[in-house]
Amino acid sequence: MNWLLKQVHTNLAASMTASADLFDKVGVLLLHKGQPITESIQKLLENREVFIWEKKEDENRSANIIKPFPKDVYEKLVGSLWNIYHEAKLISQEQIKKTIELVEIIIKQLRATNVYLNLNMVRLDVEQFRHHDYGTFVHSLNVAILATLTARRLGYSEKKLKYLTLGALLHDLGKLNIPKEILNKPGTLTEKEHLLMKQHPQFGAEMLKNSRVLPSVLETVIKHHERWNGTGYPCGLKKNDIHLDAQIVAVTDVFDALTADRPYRKGLPPYYALEMIIAGAGKGYDPIVVKAFRESLILYPENAVITLNTGEIGVVAAVPMQMPTRPLIRLLKDNKGRIINKEQYIDLMQDLTRFIGRIEFNLPMRGYP
Template identity: 90%
Template sequence: MNWLLKQVHTNLAVSRTANADLFDKVGVLLLHKGQPITEGIRDLLENREVFIWERKEDENRSSNVVKAFPKDVYVKLVGSLWSIYHEAKLISQEQIEHTINLVETIIKQLRPINVYLNLNLVRLDVEQFKHHDYGTFAHSLNVAILATLTARRLRYSEKKLRHLTLGALLHDLGKLNIPKEVLNKPGTLTAKELLLMKQHPQFGADMLKNSRVLPSVLETVVKHHERWNGTGYPCGYKKDDIHLDAQIVAVTDVFEALTADRPYRKGLPPYYALEMIIAGAGKGYNPTVVKAFRESLILYPENAVVTLNTGEIGVVAAVPVQMPTRPLIRLLRDNKGRFLNKAQYVDLMQDLTRFIGRVEFNLPM
C-alpha cells in the first residue's frame, strides 16, 4: 500500500474543527485534524491548493494486510531446524524430508499476507539458547523468510518457491563444520581462519551429497557468496552463471547478517543495511533481485509505532515507494516522553539527522 497526496476542495466552516490533516502540494502540514477553524485559517486555505494523504493499493501486492511473523511459530521453526541438523556431518534424505515440512510452514505463513519480520524481536527469543550453532539456524530461518518474500515478488511458481526456501534454509549448513572458536571469534580472523570460513559453502555441499536434493538447492548452498560482478567466492562466478535462487539468497543473507549482532560488532539499523544493499545493485547484486527485495521488505509498516534516534515516538504515516527506509512520521511524543497536543510531522526524506531506531506495533504506555 502506498500513500499519495490528493488534492481536495475545502469547504471550511468557522467554529468547526478540521476532519483531516491538510497539507500543501509538497506535503507540508497546513492544518492538523481536530484543530478549530478560525476566519483567518479559512481565508488562508481557501486561497491555496490543499491536499490530504490518500492510501492507494499496490496492484503487485496480494493483500493490504500487514502482520508480524508469529513469534511462537518462528521459535518452533528455529528449534525444529536445530534439532534436525545439530552436529550433523552428512545429511540424510530423512532430514531433508523433515525440513520440507518446515518449508511448507514458512510458505503457509507468508501466503495470504504481507509479513513484517521483526528481526530484533525474534532474536530476543532465541538468546536463551547457548549452543554455539543455534544462531546459525536463526540466521538461516530469517534468510529463508526474506528470500521467500523476494521470490514471491519475482513471481516464482509454488514449486520453484519450495525449492528456493529449502535452499535458503540449508545455505549455511557448512558452518556446522567450522570450529566454534572461529565461528564466534570476537576479533579479526587470521588469513588461515578466513580461508577456512570461505570454505563453508563447499562444506555444505559435501554434507548434502547423500541427500538427493535438486541441483538448484545445491547451487544455492555453493553459490550464495558469489557476486553479480564476479568478486565473490569460492569460484568468482558472475551474473547468469549464478543460479537466480543463489542470487536471491545472496541479498537476503547479507541484509540479515548486517542487521544481526555479531561477537565482533553490533548489528546495523535495518534502514542502513537496506541502503547498503541498494547501493550494491549492479555491482555485487543483481539489480532486479535488489528491486524485488526492496519492494517486498516491510521495514516500517504503515501505522506502526516507531522510536526515532532522538527519543521521539511517532507513527508511520506514509512510506515512499522509492525510499522505504525514510517514511513520513507523525510524532506522538517528544524526546522527554510527553504526548504532543498538536500534530507534528517529520519527513525522514528531508531530515537526514533523524532515523528510526526501533519499531513496534503498540504504543508504549
C-alpha cells in the first residue's frame, strides 16, 4: 500500500467540520479531521489547493500481509553458509550444490508474500567477529535477500532469480582470502591494504574457477564494485557493460554495508542509507535498479511503532510513494513518555530535523488513542 497526496476541491461551508485531515500540496497539515470550519478558515481554504492523503493499492503487493523474514530461518541460513564456506579456498561443485539449496529456501520465503528484512535481526558482537567470519556471511545473506526482492520487482523469471540470488550469496567470497586484521581493521586502511581489499572480486572469481557456476554468477562476483558512471573497480566499466545482476548486487551491497554495525562503528539509519542510494541513481547506480530497490524495500511498514530521534513515539500512518524514507507519523507519546490523546501528526517530509531512530516491528497495534 502506498499513499499519495490527492487534491480535493473544497466546497466547505462555515459551521461544518472537516471530514478528513486536510493538507497543503507539500503535505503540511492545514486542518485536523473533525475540527470546526470557521469563516476565516473557510476563506483560507478557498484560496489554497487542498489535499488529502489517499491510499493507492499496489497490484504487485498483497498489501496487508507484511511479515518479517523469519528469524529462525535467517539464523540457520547464516550458520549453513558459514559451514559451507569458512576457511574455503577453492570452491567445489558440491559446495555450490549445497548453496543452491539455500538459494531455494530464500526464494521460497520471499515468494510467499510481502516480506521485509528486519535489518536489526542479527546483532553481531565483537567476539563473533573475531572468532568467525560471520560478518561476511550475514552481509552476504542480507544482500541476497535484498537483491532477490529487487530482482523480483524488476520481473526476473524464476530461473534468472535463482542465479542472481546465488551470485549475491557468493559476491564477497574473495574476502575470505583477506586477512581478518585488515577485514575488520578499525580506522582507515593503508594504501597497500586498500589495494589488497580491492582485489576481492578477482579472488572470489579465482576461488570459483572449478565450481562450474554460470557466467552470470561470475559476473556478479567480479563486477559488483563496478559503478554505472564508470567510477568503480576493477575495470571501470559503465552502464550496461555491467551485468544487471551485478548492478542489483552493487546497490544492495552498499545499502547493507552502510547500515551494518561494525566492531568499530555504528551503522547508518536505513532511511539515511536509502536516501544516499537514491541520490546516487544515474551516477553510481542504475536508476532503474534504484527505483526497483526503493519500491521493494519496506523500510517502515504501515502501522509500525517507531521512536523518533527526538524521543517521541508514534505509529507510521502513511508512507508517501515519492519519499518512502519520510513517512507521516501519528504521535502516540511525547518525548517525556506522556500519552498524546488527540490526533497529532508529524510529517517527516516537512520536518527534516526529525527522523526515525528505532522501529519496533512486532508490537501489537491495538489500543493506541
